[in-house]
Amino acid sequence: MMRADFPLLANNPGLHYLDSAATSQKPRAVLDAMRDFYETSNANPHRGAYLLSVQATECYHRARLDIARFLGVADPDTLIFTRGTTEALNLVASSWGRTNVGPGDEIVVTALDHHANFVPWQQLAIEKGATVRVCELTADGRLDLDCMKQLVTSRTKVVAFNHVSNALGTINPVTDIVRLVRDRSTAITVCDGAQSAPHFTVDVDAMGVDFYAFSGHKMLGPMGLGGLVGRRALLEKMPPYQSGGDMIEFVYDDRSTWNVLPHKFEAGTPNAAAAVGLAAAVAYLEQIGMDRVLSHERSLMSLAQTRLSEIEGLRIYGPPVTDRSGVVSFTLEDVHPHDLATILDGEGVCIRAGHHCAQPLMRRLNLTATARASFYVYNDEDDVDALVTGIMKARDIFGYVPA
Amino acid sequence: MSRPESSAEIAALYQEMILDHYRRPRNKGTLANPDATAEMRNPLCGDEIDLQVSFAGDKVGALKFSGRGCSISQASASMMTQIVEGKSTTEIDSIRTRFRELMLGDATAATDTRLGSLRALSGVARFPARVKCALLAWNALDTILVNRRG
Numbered sequence: 001m002m003r004a005d006f007p008l009l010a011n012n013p014g015l016h017y018l019d020s021a022a023t024s025q026k027p028r029a030v031l032d033a034m035r036d037f038y039e040t041s042n043a044n045p046h047r048g049a050y051l052l053s054v055q056a057t058e059c060y061h062r063a064r065l066d067i068a069r070f071l072g073v074a075d076p077d078t079l080i081f082t083r084g085t086t087e088a089l090n091l092v093a094s095s096w097g098r099t100n101v102g103p104g105d106e107i108v109v110t111a112l113d114h115h116a117n118f119v120p121w122q123q124l125a126i127e128k129g130a131t132v133r134v135c136e137l138t139a140d141g142r143l144d145l146d147c148m149k150q151l152v153t154s155r156t157k158v159v160a161f162n163h164v165s166n167a168l169g170t171i172n173p174v175t176d177i178v179r180l181v182r183d184r185s186t187a188i189t190v191c192d193g194a195q196s197a198p199h200f201t202v203d204v205d206a207m208g209v210d211f212y213a214f215s216g217h218k219m220l221g222p223m224g225l226g227g228l229v230g231r232r233a234l235l236e237k238m239p240p241y242q243s244g245g246d247m248i249e250f251v252y253d254d255r256s257t258w259n260v261l262p263h264k265f266e267a268g269t270p271n272a273a274a275a276v277g278l279a280a281a282v283a284y285l286e287q288i289g290m291d292r293v294l295s296h297e298r299s300l301m302s303l304a305q306t307r308l309s310e311i312e313g314l315r316i317y318g319p320p321v322t323d324r325s326g327v328v329s330f331t332l333e334d335v336h337p338h339d340l341a342t343i344l345d346g347e348g349v350c351i352r353a354g355h356h357c358a359q360p361l362m363r364r365l366n367l368t369a370t371a372r373a374s375f376y377v378y379n380d381e382d383d384v385d386a387l388v389t390g391i392m393k394a395r396d397i398f399g400y401v402p403a
Numbered sequence: 404m405s406r407p408e409s410s411a412e413i414a415a416l417y418q419e420m421i422l423d424h425y426r427r428p429r430n431k432g433t434l435a436n437p438d439a440t441a442e443m444r445n446p447l448c449g450d451e452i453d454l455q456v457s458f459a460g461d462k463v464g465a466l467k468f469s470g471r472g473c474s475i476s477q478a479s480a481s482m483m484t485q486i487v488e489g490k491s492t493t494e495i496d497s498i499r500t501r502f503r504e505l506m507l508g509d510a511t512a513a514t515d516t517r518l519g520s521l522r523a524l525s526g527v528a529r530f531p532a533r534v535k536c537a538l539l540a541w542n543a544l545d546t547i548l549v550n551r552r553g
Binding site for chain 2: 397399
C-alpha cells in the first residue's frame, strides 16, 4: 500500500523485500529530511557561535525530542544516541557493567538473545570473574519464566533479554520479566528493543526496564544511528563510555569533568543528519499509526503462516502468530536455507538464511540455520505469493521426494 | 540494481549431479588413522567440513569428510574427495588452481576435462555469495597440504 513512498521498492517492481528484520527500506521522507539538513543546516552541533551551528544544534535537539516522545520517554536527556542497538548494549556492559559487576556475581541472559545482547555480557563475566546463566526456552520458542525464576537470585546483577526475538519473532512479556527480577534481586534489566520499536507502540517508561536499546535503521531510519534509553539515576552514576569532544565539561592536564546527560555519553561530532532522518522516520510511522503498522503485519503474517503451513515438508519455528512480531522462521525438508535463499533470490524474493546472530538459540533447536521472512509496512499479499511460489520452485528443483 | 539470476542460471547451479552428491555424498565418514585433519567453518551460514587425509608417499592415499551445510558446500566436498584421491600433491595443486579459476567464472576452466565432474559446479561463479561454499572443502585440503610442506 505504501510501496510508492519507498524509492528502492518503487524502482524495482519485481523485488519482494522480506528482510526488514535485518534492515528496513527508507521512505522518501527520510531521504529528503537528511538531504535537507545537509543543504540548509549543516554545521557541527554544539560548537560554533554562528547561526548555522545553532540551527544544526536545534535540528539535532528536536530530533531527540521527537524520538523520545515516540518511545514513551518523558525525560529526553535520558535518550543517548549511539550507532545502534549493538553499541547501546556495549555501552551498558562496558560502563555500568565494569563498575558494578565483580567476582561471584551472576548475569542472566536468554537463549533467545541476539549475539549483541549475549556476547558483551559473556565477555564482561570473563573479565570480572562473574558467571553467565542462560534462561532456557519452552518447546514452542518462548522464554521459560520458571527457569528465569530459578536463575534470578540475590547474586544476579544484570538480567538481559530481548523484547522481540529477531530469529523467531517471539514477543517476550517484558513487564512480567521486570516484576520477576525486582521480586528476587536488585539486578538491572537490559532490554534489546531492536525488533520491537519498529513494529508496535513501545512505552519505555511504562515497561519499567532500566535500559532499552534500539536501532533506527530497522524502523525506516538511516543506518548508523540508534539509541539507549536509561534510568537517569543510573546514567548519572555511570562513567563515560568513550571520551573526547562534547562529552567533557572542564579538561585539566591531569583530570577532566563530564558534561551533563545526554552529552556525557556522546563523545565526538554527533550524527545529526541521521538523527534528523530518524525523526522523519518516526513522523512517517506516526502518520500511519503504530496500531495500523501492527495490524498490517499481523494480517500478512497470518496469511504467510497459513500458506506456508500448506507446503509439505515445511516447518515453522516459534510460538503462534498472535505471540510473534513480523517474523516467520522456517526450514524445508533437506533443502538448506542458503539454497532456498538463492532460489528465492532468483524470483526476486529477499529472505535471510543463516543463524540470525543467535547461535546459542540455533544450537538448542539443533539447527545450523533457518530461512527467515520478515514483514513491514511496505509489504503486501504479492510478497507472500512470491515467497510461496519461490518455495514451491525450490521443492521442484530439489526434486522433493519423501524420505 | 541488476539481477543476474535467471531461471536458467538457477537450473545450471542446481544440476542433478550436485543434488546427487549432496544427498549421496561420496567418501563421507572418518578414517581410522588419518595422517592429517582440518576443519573449516563458515560462521556466516554455519557450513561445516571436517577433512581427514592419509598419504601414500607423495600421493593422497585415502580421504574422508564429515560435515553439514548447503548443497553446494557438501557436494563440492564430495566431488573433491573423488578427484584428488590417489593424486600427487603437485597434481592436486594444479587442479585446485584451475577450480578456483572456475569459481571466478573462467570460461576455459568450464570446459577443461582435467576438472572432471567438478565442472558441474561452474554455475556457482554466477552467484558470488555462494563461491565460499564451494571452496570450503578445498580450503580445508589446502590447510592440510600447506602444513605437510612445513
